[in-house]
Amino acid sequence: MSFDNDELRDEYPDGSVRLRNPNIELMDQDILYHLALGSGSHDLVEMFGDVKFVCMGGTPKRMEQFAYTIMAEIGHKLPCGTTLQDISQFSYRYSMYKVGPVLSISHGMGIPSVGILLHEIIKLMYHAKVRDPVFFRIGTCGGIGYEGGTVIISEEAVDGALKNAYELTVLGKNIQRPAKLDKRLARELKALADPEDPYDTVTGKTMCTYDFYEGQGRLDGAFCDFTEADKMEYLESIHKSGVVNIEMESLAFAALTHHAGIKAAVVCVTLLDRLIGDQVLAPKEVLDEWQQRPTKLVCRYIKRYLQMKGRLSLDGHGSIAVKSPRRFKLVQQESETYD
Numbered sequence: 001m002s003f004d005n006d007e008l009r010d011e012y013p014d015g016s017v018r019l020r021n022p023n024i025e026l027m028d029q030d031i032l033y034h035l036a037l038g039s040g041s042h043d044l045v046e047m048f049g050d051v052k053f054v055c056m057g058g059t060p061k062r063m064e065q066f067a068y069t070i071m072a073e074i075g076h077k078l079p080c081g082t083t084l085q086d087i088s089q090f091s092y093r094y095s096m097y098k099v100g101p102v103l104s105i106s107h108g109m110g111i112p113s114v115g116i117l118l119h120e121i122i123k124l125m126y127h128a129k130v131r132d133p134v135f136f137r138i139g140t141c142g143g144i145g146y147e148g149g150t151v152i153i154s155e156e157a158v159d160g161a162l163k164n165a166y167e168l169t170v171l172g173k174n175i176q177r178p179a180k181l182d183k184r185l186a187r188e189l190k191a192l193a194d195p196e197d198p199y200d201t202v203t204g205k206t207m208c209t210y211d212f213y214e215g216q217g218r219l220d221g222a223f224c225d226f227t228e229a230d231k232m233e234y235l236e237s238i239h240k241s242g243v244v245n246i247e248m249e250s251l252a253f254a255a256l257t258h259h260a261g262i263k264a265a266v267v268c269v270t271l272l273d274r275l276i277g278d279q280v281l282a283p284k285e286v287l288d289e290w291q292q293r294p295t296k297l298v299c300r301y302i303k304r305y306l307q308m309k310g311r312l313s314l315d316g317h318g319s320i321a322v323k324s325p326r327r328f329k330l331v332q333q334e335s336e337t338y339d
């Protein structure tokens with residue numbers, strides 16, 4: 001494994017996913033209720049055994065689009081006469097698409113929603129005997145000192161009080177799980193940003209809150225008990241502590257993947273600079289184009305991985321254009337770290 005000491009993930013040596021729950025293997029079957037799947041009702045190894053990348057984002061539409069984009073990018077062909085199916089459509093909760101080794105899943109809004117999904121997806125990886133999966137969250141966020149359209153790769157996740165841990169109440173007691181993301185993966189993603197992109201791609205600390213309005217210091221919710229000066233003092237102070245963006249899932253995403261020994265990254269696009277305002281004012285078409293930006297970066301990573309593994313041809317659809325010589329060098333060096 002190519003991780004620095006402080007980045008060690010707690011995984012099994014063969015790369016299989018760590019469940020940390022002795023009850024599961026004693027159960028006759030495990031119903032993954034919110035995915036409309038089960039270990040008794042479905043052959044999960046047959047259906048999901050080849051998964052390498054699990055990509056998540058808030059909305060079903062974004063993740064359906066991501067599935068079509070990655071399908072085109074890696075030149076994946078569906079059997080003649082078939083279309084992409086939402087595997088979890090009858091859960092009426094999350095949407096899930098599978099494109100070869102890539103799963104694309106919507107996680108809804110906020111920590112409780114992404115947390116439930118992660119429990120079931122981590123169990124799905126375990127039942128399907130998937131080894132060394134890589135998880136991505138492809139999201140939107142508010143920038144802190146970054147204008148709308150900036151791509152932000154999270155180095156770590158912190159809560160609204162800048163704590164780098166996900167706290168939850170279990171049997172009436174508060175427990176904390178470190179909200180660690182894979183730093184090397186973040187660097188590899190950053191190295192794949194194209195200097196010719198008409199927007200910046202930056203890395204930094206991501207704040208994750210339990211609310212979009214008061215929790216993110218907005219003045220425009222249904223309730224507000226603080227002044228604009230209070231808000232600005234808070235945002236300036238978190239900015240000074242290295243926070244570059246605010247969203248609502250990274251804390252649980254980082255903590256639960258880390259706890260399961262899964263390599264994970266969060267890539268979000270800013271919809272506005274919170275030091276300037278609260279309302280999302282950009283027109284729909286602009287927002288739609290901005291949301292493609294994290295998608296492009298993650299697609300680039302997946303393509304490169306598959307190319308390294310010889311699972312993607314270099315010609316035609318599968319080709320990867322590396323324009324900048326500096327970037328090419330970085331990518332070459334970093335490619336040595338792919339497992």
Ligand SMILES: O=P(O)(O)O[C@@H]1C[C@H](O)[C@@H](CO)O1
Nearest residue numbers: 057058109110139140247248
């Ligand atoms: O992945 P998305 O774009 O849903 O992430 C952010 C955080 C909340 O889920 C939502 C708030 O608008 O957007």
Ligand SMILES: O=c1cc[nH]c(=O)[nH]1
Nearest residue numbers: 140141142246247248
């Ligand atoms: O400001 C924002 C924008 C998107 N998502 C958030 O959580 N906050």
